Amino acid sequence: MLFHASIPAREPEKVAAVLAEIWQGEAMPFPPVPGAHVVFAGDERATTLEIYPANRTLVPSEAGVAIGNGPGCGGPVGDHVAIATPLGIAEIEAIADKAGWRVQVASRGGIFDVVEIWLEDRYLVEVLTPDMQADYIGRVTPTNWRAMLSAPLQAPGGVLAD
Secondary structure (H helix, E strand, C coil), rough: CCCCEEEEEEEECCCCCHHHHCCCEEEEEECCCCCCEEEEEECCCCCEEEEECEEEEECCCCCCCCEECCCCCCCCCCEEEEEECCHHHHHHHHHHHHHHHEEEEEEEEECEEEEEEEEEEEEEEEEEEEHHHHHHHHHHCCHHHHHHHHCCCCCCCCCCCC
């Protein structure tokens, strides 16, 4: 179970507001990290996403994690998150369109589908509608993963393969 994660943004307040709308949750400032915001999903697990300014870094210290400043990430990044929403595809697309960001429905190798929202056109958030969540939960299991690993590797529909 994932309780929270942090992601970088050039405009943390805007990104938090958009994600709160997708989650039907709430966004607020996150004072422990200057300029950051937090998004509450409002679910039974207290799931949150912390949206940090792109130039903030986390560094180890004797007292625990400390906040640093780095060069920031101006372009695309190599990580992403997948989140659930009660909304349908058209509603998700409308929210992303309103924010001015790229959005598209994509298949993950025919295993499950997602709505890709590219926050600030550089950070990927995979949004799963209720139907997509059911496919994901039913198909992304250790048993099914082992079966996939024993099959020949293929790269359909934008899924990366070596």
